[in-house]
Amino acid sequence: MMRSLRLRLAVGAVIAIGLVLLVAWLSLTRLFTDYVVERYRSEMTTIVDTLAAELTLKDGKLSLAREPADPRFDLPNGGRYWQVSPLTGDSLRSRSLWDVAIDPDAPVGSRYEGFSVSAGPDGRPMLVHSQTLSLGESAPAVRFVASAAFPQRELDEALRDFQAPLRLMLLATAGVLAAAAFLQNAIGLAPLRRLRERAASVRAGRDRDFGTYGPSEVQPLVSEINLLLKEREMAVERARARASDLAHGLKTPLTVLAQLAERLPAEDRGLALRQVELVRQRADRQLQAARMGVERMATTSVMGLGGKLVSVLRPVTAERDVAWKIAIDNALSLDVDPADLAECLGNLLDNAAKWARSFIRFSARRDQGAITILIEDDGPGIAEQDRGPILKRGARLDTTDDREPEGTGLGLAISADIADAYGATLTLERSDLGGLRVRLTFPVRVERRPLRDPA
Structure with a gap:
């Protein structure tokens, strides 16, 4: 089943043009054939009438007072032939027939375009027009068959000479009609292309709806989409409100639990505080998942956002004399919230x-159909066998580094989930700096997908 409107219209146009031109071909060929055949029949009838007018009856025998004046009758195989065949007696015929006689009793089935077919002096078919006449008004009136003929190839060549330019004309007409059909196709579908661009603008967050743009035929669809977008926006607001209520509802109980945990013996206090923090982290992740499921897309500058993040982290690393290098094109952007x-x-x-x-x-570049973001450091890195497990929630690696950070191990897993929600991939590699390289690859045209269940 064809799902493309452009293809459907193109196929319909080709079929329609083909049918119309086929009918035109058959009709014009038939009309021209009838016209040429009628001209030849008229010529042969004139010859027969001329023969009948020049015939005389003497002693019961037919004789021709004067032969037709066309010189082709006097040349062997001259191209025009006549014959007078009485029911009894010898026949009269033109010199052009040479030693060939026209059979006046040829079977009716052997006909071509209304003419009888007979062998000519050169052995090729000739077309014969015959009439049965009588001469004399008294009882001894003589009946005879007067025939006039011409080569069949003349009729065939006349038809071929007509059909050759007709084919060229119809092919040229087909080309013009096909071009017109495809032009009409392009013009007719242009509003749909502009609607697609408007949809991309809505999806990117630059517009809230389609407005009233579009031809009248698709206005009902545009109106329904606008209503759907409005309902979606209301659902977003309700989801945000519920998420906010949930955040506030969890904040106070978790704070109380943390305070109670401070009163526990030292051997239990650390475990209880870590569990409270784990609940807070997972609650935050659930709220993030709910927000990502409903928020609209927007175009985000990678350099603009990345520069702000680095400016926040740079003071944290300054006391350890950590240097930063940023290589990101200012024009690089993503359709990501x-x-x-x-x-x-x-x-x-x-x-x-x-x-x-x-x-x-910290670098980013565009590679054909993708935008790749690289974050590299010269730290201890992650062993190859540990790179998969570290992307799972709560996973942490045993390390002898005296700067082991606090946390629950959700950072890399959250980043991997966000990347997956936008159709991107996050991979861990070894950097040429000696530490870890995180490769984040986004498609140029981002299609948001449902976020994986964070539970």
Whole structure:
């Protein structure tokens, strides 16, 4: 089943043009054939009438007072032939027939365009027009068959001479009609292309709806989409309100639990506080997942957002003399919600800031159909066998580094989930700096997908 409107219209136009031109071909060919055949029949009838007018009856025998004046009758195989065949007696015929006689009793079935077919003096078919006449008004009146003929190839050549330019004309007409059909197709579908661009603008957050743009035929569809967008916006607001209520509802109980945990014995206090923090982190992740499921897209500058994140982290690493290098084109942007991209890059940059010894490199580039973001450090890195497990929630690696950071191990997992929600991929590699390289690859045209269940 064809799902493309353009293809459907093109196929319909080709079929319609083909049918019309086929009918035109058959009709014009038939009309011209009838016209040429009628001209030849008229010529043959004139010859027969001329023969009949010149015939005389003497002693019961037919004789021709004067032969037709056309010189082709006097040349052997001259191209025009006549014959007078009485029912009894010898026949009279033109010299052009040479030693061939026209059979006046040829079977009716052997006919071509209304003419009888007979062998000519050259052995090729000739077309014969015959009439049965009588001469004399008294009882001894003589009946005879008067025939006139011409070569069949003359009729065939006349038809071919007509059909050759007709084919060229119809092919040229087909080309013009096809071009007109495809032009009409392009013009007719142009509003749909502009509607698609408007949809991309709505999706990117630059417009709230389609407005009243579009031809009258698609206005009902545009109106329904606008209503759907309005209902979606209301659902977003309700979801935000519920998320805010949930955040506030969890904040107070978690604070109370943390205060109660401070009163526990020392051997239990740390475990209880870590569990409270784990609940807070997972609640925050659930709220993030709910927000990502309903927020609209927006175009975000990678350099603009990345520069802000680095400016926040740079003072944290300054006391360890960690240098930063940023190599990002100012024109590079992604159709990603700024808050989502900030959380994703923030976790990755924060991880690099915690583990880097002296240098962090933050770069981004466009590679054909993708935008690649690289965050590299010269820290201890992650062993290849540990790179998969570390992307799971709560996973932390045993390390002998005396700067082991606090946290629950959710940072890399959250970044991986956000990347997956936008159709991007997050991979961990070894950097040429000696530490970890995080490669984040976004498609140029981002299609948001449902976020994985964070439970």
